[in-house]
Amino acid sequence: MLKETNNTIVALSTPLGSGAICVVRMSGEDAIKIADKLFANSKGKKPSEFVSRMMELGEFKADGFCEQILCVVFRAPNSFTGENLVEFQCHGGIRIADGIIKSCISHGATMATAGEFSKRAFINGKMSLEKAEGMMDMINAESEAEIRAGYDLLKGKVGKETIWAQNKLVDLLSEVEVSFDYPEEDIEYVTKEKVQKVASEIIAKLNTLIETSEVGKQIKDGISLLILGEPNVGKSSLLNALTQTSRAIVTDIAGTTRDTIEETLLIDGVKFKIIDTAGIHKTEDVVENLGIERAKDLINSVDLCLCLVDCSKKRNEKDEEVLALTNNVSRIVVGNKKDLAKEPKQVADIYISTADEKSINELKKKIIKTTVKQNISSGVVITNARHLDALKRAKKHLEKALSSLKDGASLDLVSIDLNLAYSALGEITGNTSGEDIISSIFAKFCLGK
Numbered sequence: 001m002l003k004e005t006n007n008t009i010v011a012l013s014t015p016l017g018s019g020a021i022c023v024v025r026m027s028g029e030d031a032i033k034i035a036d037k038l039f040a041n042s043k044g045k046k047p048s049e050f051v052s053r054m055m056e057l058g059e060f061k062a063d064g065f066c067e068q069i070l071c072v073v074f075r076a077p078n079s080f081t082g083e084n085l086v087e088f089q090c091h092g093g094i095r096i097a098d099g100i101i102k103s104c105i106s107h108g109a110t111m112a113t114a115g116e117f118s119k120r121a122f123i124n125g126k127m128s129l130e131k132a133e134g135m136m137d138m139i140n141a142e143s144e145a146e147i148r149a150g151y152d153l154l155k156g157k158v159g160k161e162t163i164w165a166q167n168k169l170v171d172l173l174s175e176v177e178v179s180f181d182y183p184e185e186d187i188e189y190v191t192k193e194k195v196q197k198v199a200s201e202i203i204a205k206l207n208t209l210i211e212t213s214e215v216g217k218q219i220k221d222g223i224s225l226l227i228l229g230e231p232n233v234g235k236s237s238l239l240n241a242l243t244q245t246s247r248a249i250v251t252d253i254a255g256t257t258r259d260t261i262e263e264t265l266l267i268d269g270v271k272f273k274i275i276d277t278a279g280i281h282k283t284e285d286v287v288e289n290l291g292i293e294r295a296k297d298l299i300n301s302v303d304l305c306l307c308l309v310d311c312s313k314k315r316n317e318k319d320e321e322v323l324a325l326t327n328n329v330s331r332i333v334v335g336n337k338k339d340l341a342k343e344p345k346q347v348a349d350i351y352i353s354t355a356d357e358k359s360i361n362e363l364k365k366k367i368i369k370t371t372v373k374q375n376i377s378s379g380v381v382i383t384n385a386r387h388l389d390a391l392k393r394a395k396k397h398l399e400k401a402l403s404s405l406k407d408g409a410s411l412d413l414v415s416i417d418l419n420l421a422y423s424a425l426g427e428i429t430g431n432t433s434g435e436d437i438i439s440s441i442f443a444k445f446c447l448g449k
Contacts, residue, residue: 008034009120010104011112012097013448019092024100025448026109027117031084032073034107038062038100039071039088047073047086060088062099063106067091081117082124115445122430122438129430129441130159133384136445144269145219149383157380158387161209162425165202165394169422172198176415192405195414199398202421206395209382215372216383218303222264222271223371226298228326229308230318234336237354238308239263239276242364267364270372275302296325304330304371311335311344311351319346332370334363386441390427397421 008028014021026034035047041058050056050073060067070089079085090096105111118135121127127135134153141147152158175191227235243263261276275298299305305326309319323333335348338359344351350366352359382388401417426432 008109009112009116010101010109011117011448012101013087013117014092014097016094017092018094022090022092022097023448024088024090024097024104025085025112025117026087026104027079027081027083027085027112027120028109029084030108031086032075034104034109035071035073035086035088037107038103039069041071047071052078055089060090060100060103062103065096065099067096067100069100077124077126080126081120082126083120112447113443114447115442115449118445118449119438119442122442128156128159129433129438130162130384130387130428131156132445133386133441134158136449137383139446139449142264143219143222143266143271145271146383148269149216149219149381152380153384158209158382159429161205161380162391162428165205166422166425166431168198168202169418169425173415173418173422176411176418191411192414195411195418196402196405199402199418203395203398203402206391206398209380210388210391210395212380213382213388216381216388218270218372219381220383222273223304224302225265225272225274225367226302226305227274227276227308228299228305228322229336230310230316230322233308233310234354235276235308236261238306238334238336238352239274241354241357241360242274268368270368272367299325299329302329304332304367306367307331307333308336309333309346309348310337311346311348312337312341313345315346330370332363332366387428390424394421394424397424 006029008026008030010024010026013023013025032048039058039060040046041050041056045056047056050071052073052075055070055072057068057070060069060071067090069091072087072089074080074085074087076082076084088100090100101111118127118132122129122132131154134150134155137150137153138147141150172195175194178191227238229235239261243265263274263276265272265274277298307322307326309315309322332350333348335344335346335351337353338344338351339353339355350359350363352363354360382391397417397420401414401421404414404417423432427437430438
């Protein structure tokens with residue numbers, strides 16, 4: 001476990017730059033003492049006299065200027081970090097916040113490193129490791145699905161599942177230890193049976209969690225969509241219709257799009273990365289041909305291909321080429337320009353007009369149904385690669401324990417893998433993580449968090 005620290009740290013907790021409000025945070029044993037030297041409310045009271053969690057308006061005297069600001073005190077252990085913590089809220093501006101920070105440092109504080117406030121919260125038992133990661137996932141979220149998944153981490157849903165498995169292993173290991181002290185055959189036989197039953201039960205739980213990681217990857221990274229089709233079939237118009245922007249240039253001239261164009265799209269709170277491509281056809285234009293080859297290269301690396309065909313015309317060689325290229329990947333054949341035909345002249349999975357909002361919304365529903373593997377708004381979903389690795393290693397050790405039992409291994413050998421499974425699960429919450437791993441995780445946090 002990490003060692004507790006006694007120095008007092010300070011940092012800006014809001015983004016650097018001009019704004020309405022800046023928040024400077026100071027945490028540590030001497031945070032309130034330092035604040036006493038710099039701030040007093042309108043009645044002359046110092047922060048050490050303030051009621052905890054009560055905002056006070058007063059004057060901060062910094063080197064070279066005075067500023068009317070707000071100050072709030074959080075006394076240990078009832079603070080975010082578990083230490084004495086003081087927050088100053090001042091008018092937004094680089095110079096004011098910098099002056100407050102420098103004044104705190106001149107009176108004994110030190111500049112915080114990235115993620116140090118959250119790291120101290122972890123050290124002081126205010127949050128587990130996966131909760132801290134959930135907090136950062138929420139901060140960095142680009143979609144509603146990411147926010148929900150981050151919130152589940154922050155609320156400890158993943159930790160609850162892993163702690164359940166760890167508690168099962170603790171109970172199991174304690175019985176194994178008893179069998180060492182009382183090595184009668186009947187005790188060992190019963191213990192082996194229980195190891196098999198409990199280990200299998202935990203493996204089933206881990207499998208359920210691991211299976212959610214595919215959805216977790218979709219939430220975290222977004223789902224990639226590739227728009228394919230012959231020139232002038234309406235690919236760029238579809239990109240603009242889906243994103244409700246004018247991101248891609250639309251003309252009647254074939255070959256307008258000569259390279260890939262990427263844009264982010266949210267559908268039902270899920271993030272999609274949509275890629276418009278050059279029209280698939282034979283061309284002597286070197287630059288356009290490079291764009292076409294790039295489009296073909298992307299087909300096997302995306303989650304879904306939207307293959308556009310002009311349903312107002314009969315299928316041609318270019319359509320056949322697009323469909324042949326995507327024959328073995330996940331795709332939706334989209335019949336575009338339905339407004340130009342009374343009856344579709346091509347078979348497609350869905351018929352749309354890029355000018356018709358209703359049909360675009362129907363396409364969005366079909367995209368969600370085709371790509372999203374489960375209801376991502378409910379249940380625990382593994383979105384963190386570190387957590388997934390820990391779950392897989394724990395499962396592997398448990399499977400090895402069962403295999404050893406089947407081969408007639410003694411319980412002392414089996415207990416080695418049970419302990420390793422326990423340690424792997426503990427890396428998720430942080431109760432078995434080494435200092436290097438913990439420091440590496442918090443180093444990815446922003447300054448002041």
